[in-house]
Amino acid sequence: MEFSLKPELSDLNNELADVKQAVADAIAYSTKLGASAVECALTRSRGISVETRLGEVDTVEFNQDGALGITLYQGQQKGSASTTDLSPAAIRASVEKAFDIARYTSPDPFAGLAPAELMAQQPADLELCSPGEQSADYALERALQCERHALAQDKRIVNSDGASYSSHVGYRVYGNSHGFLEGYLQSRHAMSCSLIAKQGDAMQRDYAYTVARRTDELWTPEQVAELAVQETVARLGARKVATAKVPVLFRADVANSLFGHFVGAISGGNLYRKSSFLLDKLGQQVLPEWLTIVERPHLRGALASSPFDHEGLATQDRTIVDNGVLQTYLLTSYAARKMKMTPTGHAGGIHTWELNQQDQDLAQLCRTMGTGLLVTELMGQGVNLVNGDYSRGAAGFWVENGEIQYPVEEITIAGNLADMLRAIVAIGNDIDVRHGVRTGSVLIEEMRVAGH
Numbered sequence: 001m002e003f004s005l006k007p008e009l010s011d012l013n014n015e016l017a018d019v020k021q022a023v024a025d026a027i028a029y030s031t032k033l034g035a036s037a038v039e040c041a042l043t044r045s046r047g048i049s050v051e052t053r054l055g056e057v058d059t060v061e062f063n064q065d066g067a068l069g070i071t072l073y074q075g076q077q078k079g080s081a082s083t084t085d086l087s088p089a090a091i092r093a094s095v096e097k098a099f100d101i102a103r104y105t106s107p108d109p110f111a112g113l114a115p116a117e118l119m120a121q122q123p124a125d126l127e128l129c130s131p132g133e134q135s136a137d138y139a140l141e142r143a144l145q146c147e148r149h150a151l152a153q154d155k156r157i158v159n160s161d162g163a164s165y166s167s168h169v170g171y172r173v174y175g176n177s178h179g180f181l182e183g184y185l186q187s188r189h190a191m192s193c194s195l196i197a198k199q200g201d202a203m204q205r206d207y208a209y210t211v212a213r214r215t216d217e218l219w220t221p222e223q224v225a226e227l228a229v230q231e232t233v234a235r236l237g238a239r240k241v242a243t244a245k246v247p248v249l250f251r252a253d254v255a256n257s258l259f260g261h262f263v264g265a266i267s268g269g270n271l272y273r274k275s276s277f278l279l280d281k282l283g284q285q286v287l288p289e290w291l292t293i294v295e296r297p298h299l300r301g302a303l304a305s306s307p308f309d310h311e312g313l314a315t316q317d318r319t320i321v322d323n324g325v326l327q328t329y330l331l332t333s334y335a336a337r338k339m340k341m342t343p344t345g346h347a348g349g350i351h352t353w354e355l356n357q358q359d360q361d362l363a364q365l366c367r368t369m370g371t372g373l374l375v376t377e378l379m380g381q382g383v384n385l386v387n388g389d390y391s392r393g394a395a396g397f398w399v400e401n402g403e404i405q406y407p408v409e410e411i412t413i414a415g416n417l418a419d420m421l422r423a424i425v426a427i428g429n430d431i432d433v434r435h436g437v438r439t440g441s442v443l444i445e446e447m448r449v450a451g452h
Contacts, residue, residue, distance in 0.1 A: 007046075007131040007169050009185070016171050016183050019044070022086050023175040026070050029095045031177060035072035035102075037113050039176035041310065042068040042086075042183075047168030050139040052147055054160055060136050066170065070098050076107035113311070114333035114343055116178040120314035123307030127300045129185035132167040132215040139165045142221055146193045150225035154197070156233055161194035161205065163224075167215070180312045188303070189215050193228040197236055204235035206377075211434050213301045231376075234397075238407035240451040241398055247372035247425070248413055248447040249365055249399070252432040254378050255442040259293075261417055262286075263350055263437070264385050266326065268335020277388030277418050278326070285324045288424050290356070293321040297351030304436035310348035318344070320353065324422075353437045357427040362441050365428045367402030373449050374399050375413065388417035412450040420444050 023040045030038035044066030051058040068091065069082040079102030083094040133139075147163035166189065173183030192209035208227035210219040219227075250258060262278075270276040278286060287293075297315035299305050306315055311333055319327050330346040331339065345351075366374060379393035391414040397404045428440035 006133055006135075009129065009131065012129065012131070012169060012171065012185050016173065016185060019086070019171065019173050020175070020181055020183055022068065022091060023173050024181055025088065026068065026091050026095055027175055027177055027181075029092055030070065030072045030099070033095065033099050034074070035099065035177070036075055037177050038070065038072040039113055039174070039311070040068065040070045042066065042173045043170065045168050045170030047166060048134045048136065048139050049164065049166040050136065050143050051162050051164045052140065052143040053162035054151075055144065055148065057140060058162055060140070062134075068094070070094050072098050072102060073112060074099075074102045076109055076111050077102045077105045078108065078111045079103070079105060110334055110337040112333070112337075113176050113178060114313050114347075116180075118314060118343065118345075119178055119180045119312045120182060120308035123182055123184070123314070124298065126184070126298055126302075126305045126307055128213055128305060129169060129171075129187045130214040130301075131169045131187055132189050134167050139167065142191060146191060146221035146225045149222050150193050150195055150228050153226060153229040154233055156197045156199055156236065157195050157229055158198040158203075159196035161196060161207070163191070163193040165191045174308070174310065174312050176312060178312075182308060182312070184307060187213050189213070189218055191218055191221065191224055193224050195228050195232040197232045199236040202236060202238075204232055204238065206232040206235055209434075211303065213303060217301075235395070235407045235409070238395065238409040240410050241373070241408050241449060243448075243450045245446050245448050247369045248444050248449070249369050249372060249374045250442045250444070251362065251374060251376045251396070252428065252430045252439060252441045253434075254375055255427075255439050256432065256435040256437045257378060258417075258420070258442060259353065259355075259437040259439060261383055261385065261390075262421060263330065265388075265417070266320075266329050267346070268329060268331040268339060270385055271329060272335055272338040275386045277385060277416075281326050282329060284326060285422070286326045286418070287321050287324040287421050289324040291321065291324055291424060291427070292319065292356050294319050294354050295351055296354055297345075299352050302352045303434065304350065304352040306348070306351050309345045311343070313343055313345040313347065315345045315351050350436050353439075355427055355437070355439050357429050357431070357440045360426060360428050362428055362430050365426060365441050365443050366399050366404065368426060369399055369443055370402055371400045373397075373408070373411075373413070374404065383417070388419075390415050390417050390420060408451070410451070413447050414450065415444075415447040420447065
């Protein structure tokens with residue numbers, strides 16, 4: 001791909017057609033060598049990332065990367081290889097290496113392609129690509145404008161960890177020996193700002209960011225700056241709280257992590273290894289009776305939308321949880337064969353989950369909670385998916401009588417994920433669309449908060 005400061009969709013589509021031919025050639029050569037089955041994926045991305053700090057240019061990086069990966073099978077023996085060089089000679093060499101590797105691997109009765117009958121048929125254009133300006137001047141001005149505005153808002157903002165702007169476009173192509181060969185364009189643009197505030201001898205750091213497929217859906221530099229200032233200044237004067245069991249409200253921008261653990265717990269890899277606290281819970285209640293989760297893979301322009309998964313399986317609207325009852329696991333073809341089930345089109349991850357919510361904003365949820373902890377930041381990796389034990393460092397705000405009283409830090413929140421998920425009291429209407437799980441703030445009935 002040649003680098004353009006403003007990629008055109010027509011040029012990208014032409015590149016996509018060329019790349020499809022490279023994938024088709026790799027599949028054809030694999031079959032010619034005697035592979036019983038073959039699949040090939042190619043992803044490429046190009047764009048600009050810039051960072052500024054205190055009005056100065058910190059980094060400017062143009063990047064162009066990607067690779068073709070080939071996996072072929074000789075019966076149940078599997079070999080894989082990859083190359084960043086898409087010349088015919090390099091592709092043939094990669095195929096030959098994969099073929100050679102397959103000769104030495106042990107047969108795996110569960111290895112192979114996803115079922116042919118489940119491949120996507122004529123996948124729709126989900127409008128996942130909207131190229132943006134990729135010149136250094138444009139990107140730097142956005143970052144500098146954001147940081148300048150932030151530093152001028154409040155005298156307590158005494159330093160900056162910098163602002164950033166990035167814009168990338170690319171495509172993904174997948175083909176296999178079932179005759180499937182499809183691809184789609186995609187884009188991603190983002191801007192962020194990280195600040196440091198000081199009050200007396202105490203200092204606090206926080207940030208804000210925006211991300212979208214389209215540049216016109218990003219927040220303005222001023223909006224990012226003002227939110228970063230608001231978040232950072234609000235943390236000044238933070239203190240610890242006494243250890244207690246209280247309700248905990250996860251703000252929307254961190255609440256998605258709760259459902260991230262849920263995704264892991266119902267994913268095939270953890271289930272067939274028997275390393276999930278939701279093992280054998282299909283058809284059972286795992287969330288409150290009022291809570292339903294639906295997957296919407298075909299929302300146009302959404303960050304987690306996809307017409308097909310990484311194995312070429314068609315994505316489709318799917319009810320994950322219905323009135324609290326788990327309706328499906330998330331299975332690749334390999335996990336499905338292990339579990340004697342049908343793959344669900346989740347190779348590569350989930351595709352935009354929507355949760356039903358109450359018509360309450362964050363302030364109203366605080367009033368519903370009464371007295372407890374509002375969590376705005378989580379730290380550490382203290383989550384055990386095998387038994388559901390949950391313990392993470394946290395920061396946020398102490399709430400009494402439904403009103404925020406003061407910021408808190410250096411605390412730990414603990415519980416068990418199975419209990420926490422069933423104890424969700426409410427989900428707010430402050431939906432955060434920057435993640436694959438579109439959720440508002442989540443109020444949990446009770447957790448252990450450890451302070452001093």
